[in-house]
Amino acid sequence: MARVTRWTGREAELLRTAMRKKQKEFAELVGVNPRQVPRWKRRGETIELELDNQTALDTLLTQATPDVQQRFAALMTERAAVEHDERAEELLRRDPSTRRHPIDGKVMALVEEGIYLSGPDNRSVWLEPFLIDVYPTTNEDYSRFVLATKHRPPQHWPDGHCPVPLATHPVVWVTWHDAAAYARWAGKLLPTARQWEKAARGPRGRVYPWGNEPTAAKANTAEAGIDATTPVSRYQSGASPFGAFDMCGNAWEWCSTEEDPGSGRYHLKGSAFTSPFERAAPFLLNAAAASMKDNDTGFRCATPA
Known part of the structure; x- marks a missing residue:
């Protein structure tokens, strides 16, 4: 299972996507106001979630079905690979x-x-x-x-x-x-x-x-x-x-x-x-x-x- 050491808006959105939940459904599972979820998505990595929210997301991920966990791991890796490639390309452009x-x-x-x-x-x-x-x-x-x-x-x-x-x-x-x-x-x-x-x-x-x-x-x-x-x-x-x-x-x-x-x-x-x-x-x-x-x-x- 993919582990998350620090939940930001990005990881929360990836978990919602993996679970195939609408924003309101996902908010209910996490136990937050439905307005929070689009805010997390918008802020991405710039927002680190509150500790009680992080705990709730840890629990959701742990209790998710193997299919959801696999989709979440794939999304995390895909994002990491894209960032890795983006940084590599940026290095190539910036540094001769x-x-x-x-x-x-x-x-x-x-x-x-x-x-x-x-x-x-x-x-x-x-x-x-x-x-x-x-x-x-x-x-x-x-x-x-x-x-x-x-x-x-x-x-x-x-x-x-x-x-x-x-x-x-x-x-x-x-x-x-x-x-x-x-x-x-x-x-x-x-x-x-x-x-x-x-x-x-x-x-x-x-x-x-x-x-x-x-x-x-x-x-x-x-x-x-x-x-x-x-x-x-x-x-x-x-x-x-x-x-x-x-x-x-x-x-x-x-x-x-x-x-x-x-x-x-x-x-x-x-x-x-x-x-x-x-x-x-x-x-x-x-x-x-x-x-x-x-x-x-x-x-x-x-x-x-």
């Missing part, structure tokens, strides 16, 4: 340093050549220019790869199919080998740990993608209390200087750099919804065996510019 990759269609941001300040001690490191995915690889992205290659789907996909409510969430339950296989299919590479860090922090050694303030509300970490992944374009205010999203929180991301040469353990970056915010700084180190997979581990790709 972004471009759409010809194989997997993902928007990539240019990270220019030059020095960036690396690690906790801000050492100067030179990197050649490269492109990196603006958003982590989503379940929807990964489903195209699975369909094209017959690669093993992640274990949380029901019957091996991309779950509709999670289409724009980062794909998880993927090993380093799975991530590397997707990158090969897409004609890309997994980023090195240094590339990933520069894309997250920018060239001047920001502690976090958005700056130096430890603002937990800008990322999906444990403090958010969501306890699950979120759509990859949700945290707009947490984007990096190069425009990359989710470089803190949501899901750990595999890199191509081994912890020690030949160890078979690879760097993971960025923290996840399971991580305390103190683990979110992009320069922090984490690594795991290439065969590891978990509900909080995904990836994004890079390519030389």
